[in-house]
Amino acid sequence: MKNSPIADLSYRHYDGPLNGGATRWWSIAKLSIQLAMKKKGFWVWAVLSGYWYYILLAVFWFVESFIPSPVPGKHPLLSAIIWKDQFSNAFNISQLLLFVIALLIGTGTIANDNRANALLVYLSKPCTKLDYIIGKWMGVFIPITIVSLIPTLFFFAYGGLSFQEYGFISDWWLLPKLVLICCLPGALHASLCIGISSLFNQGRIAGAVYSGLFFLPWFFTKAMQVVYVVLSNNDNPKGKASLKFVGNLYYASMDGIQIGVSKAILNTGGSALFPGGGSPRGTQFVPIPPPNGTAITVIFIAICVIFSGIAWLRVRAVEVV
Amino acid sequence: MIELQNTSRWYGQVIGVNDVTAKITPGITALLGMNGSGKTTLIRLITGQLRPTTGRVLVHGMEPFANPEVFKKLGYCPEIDNFYEHYSGRRFVNFMARLSGLTAKQASDKTEELLHWVGMSDRADKSIKGYSKGMRQRIKLAQAMVHNPDIILLDEPLNGLDPVGRHELMSVLEALANQGKTIMVSSHILFEVEQMTRSLLLLHRGRLLATGDLQAIRQLIDKHPHKVRIEAEDARGLASRLSSLPNVISLRIADNNRELHLEVNDPDSFYEALTSIAVDESWPIASFNSPDNNLESVFRYLVEA
């Protein structure tokens, strides 16, 4: 039979290697990432998410080319920049775009699986609920973290090479802090997405709910920011007393929490690009101090755990048969 | 009685039913066809849910589309499984009874009667959400019959039932047919359909391919001469004896040397000759039969042509 000129193309066995369970979550995450990368929108928003850095680069180029330094040597404008605050600004500004990316790639995951009954396939293989949840979580965490990391690290490298004389790297802890900060949106969005997605059968409805959850507090916190600015410019003593409270309310939203933790890590309240510039009172940038570091971190972790927990409970070990 | 006169129905460019002319008389008629051949469209035309794009559909002489007079005479047991899930079975059947015009008292009496008849009296108070497939089928049947219709149309009623459930349903349908009702059953489970009736309506890609009695149809499929399988001790000897018969078209001796597979035309005279040969010439024959004289073979021959 083996030497027959005609091959037997009917069923043959598979006796090849079979991996153990440790890499199961990676197969699941890999699929989510591949599906995400296929979407054109993902790439568009990903590139746009670092736009503060593009602005910075443009501004620096402009300053260096067209505004000559009155004093030979260091440029006073550039000397006044607080570098870590720029990272903070970039992070704050990218929040909205990272949310859009999460909406695009994250909210459909478990919802679509519910509709297609995919869990039957997963559980009939040597794949546990834990593998599934971790795989789905990683499938959202990894792309968002990478999207957040790349422009940040790129700018860090650029700054480290070009602006060292302006005190760019004054604190070597900046790099690990930045990496940590870039992991925040990934973690939060991953938890929220899989939690909300597991509650519904349709990706669209999950997306709508997630948008609602994001935008309603977002309007609230932007309003708080305005209130803060008004109160701090106003000389009313009662206003000043409630300033701290309003300042903390500024962090009461999905992006706010991330901004709060990032500010606590960087230990900064933010600053304008060129602080000390002579803008009239009332339009000056008012830094909002970071909230209590421990408190906001606990809240952040609690949210991640709660929503991941929702996903864990909702993804029932379905009646497979 | 149901009459279709050159009925066609299409959806945009997709043809549902193409120029079908047929009469469906009292008794059980099997509506057969591959998936997508137009069976559900045909049933929807008869139940008045769709209007034919050309041609006419007449139920007891009236057009069924949006015609409550006709609806009173029709019972429809659809394939899909959509109910008001939060209703109990009893409440649902009662609701359907009221919808067909029965008074409150009549409706509740009939509901109880039918629930008893389909064997759901004790289980009908739970909400439909928790019902198994078999229970759902029974409720569907009950609601189709609650207003005592003359005509009952069932789309895949045997799907998902276990053999016990299937037998019960089939005896119910037979009893109804004996009462003179017109029943049309659409099903893929051919061996069950064969038990219920020999009268069929076969659709293929929207067109009517065959209608009438199974045996009559089989006779007419010239392209596939009748197969005969004979088991005998001396198969080769018998083969040479039979090869002289004029209506034997082909002869094949099976691997085990005990079986003959023949193709014949005019099976009637062949079998007569075979019986004579077996008796008069004392040929020992163990068994013989026609392997393709069943619904499944006829279906396959007609559809693949």
Added chain:
Amino acid sequence: MKLIDIKNLTVRYRTFTALRDFSCEIEEGCTGLLGPNGAGKTTFLKTLLGFVTPTEGGGTVLGLNIATDGRMIRQSIGLMPEQECHIPGLTAVGYVAYAGELAGMPADQAIRRAHEVLEYCGLGEARYRNVETFSTGMKQRTKLAQAMIHGPKLLLLDEPTNGLDPTGREDMLSPIRDISHGKGVNVVVSSHLLPDIERVCDRVVVVMGGQLRTQGSIKDLKHLSGRPYDVDLREPNEQFIANLTQQGATVEALKYTSLRVITNREPSESVKLILETAKNCGARVRGLTPAERSLEAAFMEVINS
């Protein structure tokens, strides 16, 4: 080593006992799993996959303990679930390859084998299309492919022919029969369609009321004692029946024009008698075969006893 060896298995869900002191041994080959709805078949399959912890008793599947080695069992078994299921957004190849990866295959092996298996299941060019665009038959075959991809030695198929038209049924049953006869893969098929079970399986296990009712080869179950014969006539013939009865045979009328005749003589004598009587009475015999119970009839007898 027995394929599946279950001893005194009891499974209790809170107050409801699904399986009670259930013991069975399933041998290699193709076995059918039969039973009415709610008999405990589903629970049995779930237990085989290691999803349910037994309240009492236990057993082994392919030598692995069902209570502790659930994960290993699922790596050595393939399951084709009854319900529709797929991974959204993937082509057939992508889906089956992904299923392979979930079972532990390296990614490159998974793709290669996905193509092989889809070819075997009869999905040609269609494998590059999104699964969501498939017809029911193609979806079912893709489900079969994803069960087979990691080369399991035991396949569990739950209602594989559900919703398929007759051609689709054939397309599904031929690979199943092929794999289990000669290719060394063992199959357990759970289905309500007994002719399909007859087509592919050699043995059956009947479950009812949470217990094992019977298990054995299909041939044995179908066997009828007394060597009766099934006679198919062209049209009814009363004289034929009368004559046979006169000569000491018992004649029972079956569906349409079929008769079951018991003559209490040797087989060759029986055939001779029947054919002679037929010739004398002018009865046109179209079929004469040793009678067997259909599997369905055998099943109903087991259930009702």
